[in-house]
Amino acid sequence: MLLRIIDVDSSADCTKLWQLIPKDYLSDSLMILLTKDLSDGIRSIAVEYPYVDKDYRSTYYGFYSKRHRMYDKFCFRLHFFGKHFASGNWDDRVGESYLGSMVLRPTEVATLGRTLLSPRAIKGFKGYICETTFQNNIDGTELPIDTFPHIMQDTDVTVCAHAVCWMIARYYSERYCVYPERLTYDIACAVKDVSLGRTIPSRGITLGQVSEVFSSIGFHPELFVRELYEDRGSDFFYDILYSYVESGIPVVAAMHGKEHAVAILGHGEVLSAVDTIETLNWKEPFLPARRCCPSFVTNDDNRLPFSFIYFDDESEGAYRLSDVDGFAVPLYEKMFLSADNILKMFPKWTDGTLVELEPAPTYVSRVFMTSSRAYKRRLAASKDMDPLLRKTQIDLPMPKFIWIVELAKPVLYDRKKVSYRWVVDATANPYEKFPFLLIHDSSKMIIYDRTYRDKIYEVTFAKRLSSFPMFENNLRRYA
Amino acid sequence: MNREIKVEYCFEKNAKVLERDSEELVAYAKHFEKDVLPEIVEIERKKASAREFAYQLRVSGFCAISPR
Numbered sequence: 001m002l003l004r005i006i007d008v009d010s011s012a013d014c015t016k017l018w019q020l021i022p023k024d025y026l027s028d029s030l031m032i033l034l035t036k037d038l039s040d041g042i043r044s045i046a047v048e049y050p051y052v053d054k055d056y057r058s059t060y061y062g063f064y065s066k067r068h069r070m071y072d073k074f075c076f077r078l079h080f081f082g083k084h085f086a087s088g089n090w091d092d093r094v095g096e097s098y099l100g101s102m103v104l105r106p107t108e109v110a111t112l113g114r115t116l117l118s119p120r121a122i123k124g125f126k127g128y129i130c131e132t133t134f135q136n137n138i139d140g141t142e143l144p145i146d147t148f149p150h151i152m153q154d155t156d157v158t159v160c161a162h163a164v165c166w167m168i169a170r171y172y173s174e175r176y177c178v179y180p181e182r183l184t185y186d187i188a189c190a191v192k193d194v195s196l197g198r199t200i201p202s203r204g205i206t207l208g209q210v211s212e213v214f215s216s217i218g219f220h221p222e223l224f225v226r227e228l229y230e231d232r233g234s235d236f237f238y239d240i241l242y243s244y245v246e247s248g249i250p251v252v253a254a255m256h257g258k259e260h261a262v263a264i265l266g267h268g269e270v271l272s273a274v275d276t277i278e279t280l281n282w283k284e285p286f287l288p289a290r291r292c293c294p295s296f297v298t299n300d301d302n303r304l305p306f307s308f309i310y311f312d313d314e315s316e317g318a319y320r321l322s323d324v325d326g327f328a329v330p331l332y333e334k335m336f337l338s339a340d341n342i343l344k345m346f347p348k349w350t351d352g353t354l355v356e357l358e359p360a361p362t363y364v365s366r367v368f369m370t371s372s373r374a375y376k377r378r379l380a381a382s383k384d385m386d387p388l389l390r391k392t393q394i395d396l397p398m399p400k401f402i403w404i405v406e407l408a409k410p411v412l413y414d415r416k417k418v419s420y421r422w423v424v425d426a427t428a429n430p431y432e433k434f435p436f437l438l439i440h441d442s443s444k445m446i447i448y449d450r451t452y453r454d455k456i457y458e459v460t461f462a463k464r465l466s467s468f469p470m471f472e473n474n475l476r477r478y479a
Numbered sequence: 480m481n482r483e484i485k486v487e488y489c490f491e492k493n494a495k496v497l498e499r500d501s502e503e504l505v506a507y508a509k510h511f512e513k514d515v516l517p518e519i520v521e522i523e524r525k526k527a528s529a530r531e532f533a534y535q536l537r538v539s540g541f542c543a544i545s546p547r
Binding site for chain 2: 160161204205206207208209210211222223224225227228229252254255256259260261325326328338340341344345348349351353354388391392395396430431433434445446447449452455456457458459460
């Protein structure tokens with residue numbers, strides 16, 4: 001039921017919420033986060049009570065109802081709007097000004113429940129994130145919201161790694177019907193390894209147990225541990241992480257030293273490649289696009305959604321990327337070839353025996369995965385590519401997921417264009433000599449029909465290939 | 480009845496089929512064996528070890544929940 005709509009002129013006015021909501025649901029520490037991090041563009045907050053939150057109810061029936069102390073079964077839910085609304089007068093403007101919702105649980109400690117806030121509701125947020133549409137409603141009015149879900153640990157049943165698994169699982173279950181919805185209590189119960197003792201009340205879990213949680217939901221997780229890549233510094237480890245994030249696959253980043261985990265679900269603003277090469281005095285033939293992204297976007301359950309983790313030790317923020325010791329990637333079954341394989345392979349294809357790149361001191365390399373359906377859909381709509389190259393890729397049978405390697409001269413990269421784009425079979429074996437579906441240079445393309453004819457073709461372009469637009473589909477930009 | 484279904488890709492008309500023993504593919508195959516394969520073997524070995532390491536990475540104890 002809608003209790004009241006509160007007018008606010010800045011985030012500092014969130015303290016008005018205490019007129020309605022007890023501190024058991026809205027603690028001092030959460031109020032500090034709201035007043036500090038919410039956008040000053042919020043004009044109205046609608047307060048709902050009693051609200052039945054399915055995630056809180058799952059922990060209520062599984063755990064809180066077993067305590068001697070009384071806990072409320074109901075939650076508050078807040079809806080945020082960018083315009084002023086009089087109580088109950090929902091009109092056509094309501095959807096366009098809707099900035100999302102948050103649930104407040106009566107758990108006294110870490111009360112922020114399921115949060116579906118638009119990045120526009122966060123002060124000064126600029127970056128790229130994976131998101132999907134959630135359907136909220138108030139008084140029977142549908143309120144769709146595009147976002148990535150967020151929740152705080154409750155410190156009883158769930159800890160931060162459970163919260164992060166929940167965020168990622170809920171994102172996937174809302175976006176793809178192949179993944180089942182899992183409530184917070186289900187996530188906590190998914191850990192089956194009890195060799196270190198009982199799992200509820202939780203005393204924390206390991207990265208290996210995160211992998212168990214994902215496996216129980218139907219993912220095929222891949223694990224990467226920094227220590228194994230330190231023989232060459234941490235750059236390769238970061239490049240692998242970036243490839244998955246650029247693929248629109250959120251990951252669980254584990255910080256053993258900090259005893260914490262966050263979801264990495266996007267990256268911050270992209271810097272100029274020309275400037276980056278100059279700043280780093282870069283002399284290598286390939287500059288990983290990751291070098292042009294000084295930060296990743298995280299959902300940290302200690303904070304509101306959409307904070308940043310930086311590479312740079314000088315930057316503000318609670319954590320550095322150097323705190324990340326490992327990460328778990330929830331992959332789809334048929335994503336066999338992993339990012340480290342493809343990052344090692346593609347530079348070798350340019351040795352001149354297969355394709356020959358135009359001479360340039362450095363190419364910016366952007367490596368990511370996408371679905372062949374999304375890729376072909378984008379090709380079909382794109383007219384700024386050589387017609388034969390475009391039609392060939394649309395014709396060629398492809399697996400459900402493909403790796404894409406984009407190579408761009410730095411000046412082109414800054415204009416969101418690329419010189420070459422190679423397509424690789426994500427179901428390939430890493431030891432295969434020819435795992436690609438199509439690679440090309442400016443004068444010819446090599447096409448491998450891996451599934452129907454099992455033949456490799458070489459086709460010469462009628463005229464030298466010119467640059468074409470970068471593929472941007474996996475992440476949404478907020479500027 | 481002829482059960483053969485004729486499939487022709489748009490690129491086939493002007494395409495040259497590269498045989499597995501063609502000069503380009505053999506040259507790359509040698510390059511692969513020498514320069515690519517050892518690196519792939521190494522990173523696959525790392526991924527196998529990652530599973531053991533992952534159970535030593537305790538990722539969430541009781542995290543401080545106050546704002547930082």
